[in-house]
Amino acid sequence: MINHLSIENFRSHKHAELEDCERVNILLGKNNAGKTAVLEAILMLCFPPNPREVLILLNEQRGYKPGEENSELWDSYFYDWDSTQAIVLTANERSDASRLNVCQQLFVVAQTGFTGVYTSGSVVEGQNALAKTTGLNFKYQYEEGYIEKKVTSLKRKSSQSLDPKAKEIINRISPIAFIPSKGIAIPQDEAERFSRLEKMNRHHEVEDALRIVEPRLKRLSVIASGKSSMVYGDLGDNHLIPVS
DSSP: OEEEEEEEEETTEEEEEEESOOSSOOOOOOTTSSHHHHHHHHHHHHSOSOHHHHHHHHHHHTTOOTTOOOHHHHHTTBGGGOTTSOEEEEEEEOTTSOOOOOOSEEEEEEEEEOOOOOOTTOOOOGGGGSOEEEEEEEEEEETTEEEEEEEOOOSOOSOOOOOHHHHHHHHHOOOOOOOOSSSOOOHHHHHHHHHHHHHTTOHHHHHHHHHHHOTTOOEEEEEEETTEEEEEEEOSSSSOEEOO
């Protein structure tokens, strides 16, 4: 369990510290205050060392089309769109709690180059002579060493090879789920996630968290309806209600 998170030069955060985190934490703030950026930082630290997939997911959540990329999109990850300053994300875990085996520290540095194509007779602007961000370099720091990855394209690959160190980390990493506030989650997916917790006899962890919002909740159940399933909650009434 993460009990301390540090964010530098990421999205809307020049520097932010989250201390004494517990199992359930609530972030409050106005629109565009950086609440989602905190969750994105945690996702980047907890997700297996596959930065391309993380960036694609984050871009899709923010409305960009899959495969869309330009220098401004790369720069948007940096505070004040200043890619000359590295992004540094740091997480500490409590030794007496369940371990996520998260990346202890992640450095993200912009890769720059020249992307302009000149042809005879074309207009030449001064800004075309300046190097632009063409990709990102990631350095994941773990207890046993580090892994470096480079992303220069935001198009999904049908196949991808991982080095042995990355495979070892993925094999012992805990499953996580980033559920965005934009849109409504698919009930079938929620039912499958909750069913996995029930198989491990860990469903009470979700129920305890939801009781903070709804103290009347007695239990959660996955109920099949046709070809799909949905999570329902028992609030002590005659009928269970869909949690979605």
